[in-house]
Amino acid sequence: MKNETRANLIKQGAIWAFILVELAFFSIAGEFLSVTETAFMDFDNMLLLLKQSAPIGIIALGMTIIMINGNIDLSVGATFALAAIVLLDSMTWPFMQTLGNWAIPLAWLFALATGVVLGAISGLIVWKTGVDAFIVTLGSMLGYRGLVFMYNGEQPTSHLNWTLVDFAEAQFLGLHTATWFLLGAAILLWLLMTRTVHGRNAYAIGNNRDAAVNAGIRVGPHFLWNFMLIGFLAALSAVVFYSESGSVNPNDGMLYELWAITAVVLGGTKLSGGYGSIISTLGGVIAIQLLRKGLGHIGADTETVNLVIGLILIAVLFLDRQLNRKGKEELRT
C-alpha cells in the first residue's frame, strides 16, 4: 500500500525532476556554449518562457482530458486558427466598430463560441457515429483548416487593437497575462478532474469503457462535453495569443495538436486512457519549452531541437515502461 503511493509520487514527480535536470544542464552548458551573454536561468527569461508556453499549454491541458477519456483530438490546431480569424476579423465588422472598446469582449465571445461549436461538431460525430475519435478529428482537422483558407485565401487576417495589445502585454504580480490564463486554466481543470463527478467519470471511461457503460455512465454526452471543452480551450489559447500579435496566417496552429500530445505524453498520461494528470501535463509543457529555449541558448537550430525532443519522448516512454515493471518476478510482455 505504502509502496504504491510512493511509486505514484515518483511517477508524478518524474516530470518535475526532469525539468530540474534540464535547468541544471542548460545553466552549466550555457556557461560554455552560450551564444549570448545572459545566464539561462535569468528571471525574466523564465517568465518569458512561461508566457511562451501558454498557447500550446492551454491546448495541452484540454488534450489531457480528452486523452484520459481514451480519445484524441487532432483538430485543435485548426480550431485555434479559425478562432483567431474570428477574433481579429470580427473587430473589423461595421457594427463592432461602432462599439468602441466594447467590441473586445464581444470579439472574444465570438472566438470562444467558435471553438465550442467546432469542438461540439467533432464531439457529436464521435458520439452519434461511434467512429474512433482519431478518424473523426483527422477529418475535422482537414475540414476546419479548409475553412481557414476559405476565409482569406493565402492572405493573413490582421487587425491590431492597441487596447488589446496593452492587455495582453500587461504583467500582474510579475506574470504575463498569458501565463495567468495558463495557470488559471490549469487550476480549474485540475479541480475539474480531481474533484468533480465529471472528472472522475472521465477516468473511469478511459480506463474501462465497458465498465463505465455497465455502470450507467452516459459515455456519448460525456465525450461531447469534453470535446466542447477542448474546443473552448483551443479558442482561449488563440484569444490569448492573437490579442497581442494581431495577425493570423492561414498556416498558424499547424502541428499544435502534435505538440500538445507530446506534452501530455511527457507528463505521463496514458495514450490508452484512464490515467493522467493536469498538473503533470503542465510540467510536460514547461519541459518542452525549456528544451526548445535551452537548446536555442546553446546554439542548436530548430531541426536539432525537434530531433532531440523526439528522442527524449521515446526515451521517456521506454523508461516509463521499465519503471512500471515492478522487478524481475514481474510478468514479461
Added chain:
Amino acid sequence: MTDQTPALRLEGIVKTFPGVRALDGVSLTVMPGEVHALMGENGAGKSTLMKVLGGILAPNEGQIFIEEQPTVMSSPMNAKAKGVVFIHQELSLADELTVAENIFLGELPKKSFGRVDWQRLYDETDAILKTLNVGFAARTRVGDLSIANQQMVEIARALTVEPRAVIFDEPTASLTDAEKVVLFEVIADLQSRGVGVIYISHRMEEIFKITDRISVLRDGQYRGTLNTAETNEEEVTQLMIGRTLDLSRNESTHELGEVALEVRGLSCGGLFEDVSFSVRRGEVVGFYGLVGAGRTEIAETLFGLREPSAGTIHLAGEEVSIHSPADAIKRGISLVPEDRKGQGLILGMNCRDNMTLPQVSDLTAGPFVSDGAEVAIFDQYRDKLDIRTPGWRQLVGNLSGGNQQKIVIGKWLSMRPEVLIVDEPTRGIDVGSKSEIHNLIRELAAQGYAVIVISSEMPEVLHVSDRIVAMFSGRVMREFTAEEVTEDSLIQAISGLTGKTA
C-alpha cells in the same frame, strides 16, 4: 411462499442474436427472500437472461414484472434504480480508480457544482466493506488488488442500494474458500432482508448448500424448476444435459514413460520458493492449493513469462532456460492460462483464428495461410470439446463464458505439446463439459503427454491426477500419489498444517 407476490417475474423472454436463438420463451419467478439457482450448460443462455433482466440487453419478446408490475428495463442504471442489481460474470472494473469510486461508479455522491462528496463516498464505502469483512480499504487502487478481491469489489456494488433482487453470475469462480464463506454470509443477509437472489454457478456443492430452488435452462429453453431440498445432483444434471455422469475418481492407469520435465529448487522473488517436482510422460500431476499459493506463477515461469531467481528447469533430462513463451512453445511446453480474457483470447477475433493463432505460421499453403487446414483443426476440437457456436466465423467475444474457455483449451491442445500445463481448466465450465475435459486430459496423458493440472477444486484434482502436489503460500508442502491421498490430508497440506516437505 405461494401466496406472496414474487419479487421478480420473467415471462416468455425471447432473445436472438444473428444466427443464435439464445433465449426461447423463458419464464422465471423469484420470490422475495429466496436464493434461486439458475443452471445450465455453457451457452444455455443464463448470462443472456440476466443481461435482459439487468437492462443490458433488450428482449425481442416477453415481459418483466417487478412485484407484479410490468416493467421495461431500459438501461443498467434504470434496472438498478428499480432495485435489480447485476453482478457480472466477468469483472467490470476500472482498475486505475479506487475501490470506493468503483463501487459507486456511475452514482458518485455529489455536492454543489458537481463536486464529488468524498467524505460521504468513503464513509458509505467503509460501511459496505465492513459488512464484507475484506482486508482492503476504500482508497485502495483496484488494480492493486488480487482477482479475488476485485471480485469482492464487484460484489460490494450490490450493497449500495436497497435492492429487491440481486443477480450473482458465477461469483465464486475466482474466490478463495474464506471469501466464499463471506459471500455466502452476504447472500444469507440479503435473503433475511427479503431480497430475491438469483445465483448462477456450475458448482453443485454451492448450489446445494445455499439455494432454495433450482431452475434449469437448456439451449435457451426453460426446462423446469426443482426444490433444492427435494432433489439431487443427478436429477439436476439429467435436466441440464439430458444424461447422467460418472463422477468417480480416477482409476485408469497406464504405463509411465521417462521424466519429461523436472524442476529443482525453483524460486521466483517472493512468489514461490524452492519448488522441486518432476512430471513423467503419461502422467498427470495436479497442483492443489488455495488461490494465491503460487501455482499460477510456477506455470508462468515454466512458460517463460517470469524469470526465476534461483533453480533449474530440465526438459527430457537436459537443463534449459526459457526466456519467452515463444521459447517455451518451441520446446514443447504449452500453457492454458487461468485468465482467459486477459491472456488466452483475442475477443475481437473469430473462433477459428483464435484457436489456430499459435501455429498459424505452420499452416501455410504457399505464401498464404491455409484456410482449409485451419478450419479442419477448428472443427476437430469443436467436436471434441463440444464448443457451442454457430460457426467458426463467430467472434469469440460473443461466445458464452464457458465456451470461451473451451476455445483456449482447444488452442493449446491443437499444438500437440510435450508438456501441457492447464491452469484452472474448468473454471466456469458446466458439469457435462467438465467431465469431457477431464477425460480429455486423461486421454492426452495416456497418449504419452506430460500434463500439469492446476486447480482449486478438490474433486477435480482428485479426479484427474496420478500425483498431487499440495502447495501453501509459495512452498510445496507435500506430494501425494493417487492411492494414498485423502481429502483430509490434502486439506491439511494446503492450509499449511503439516510439517515440512515430504
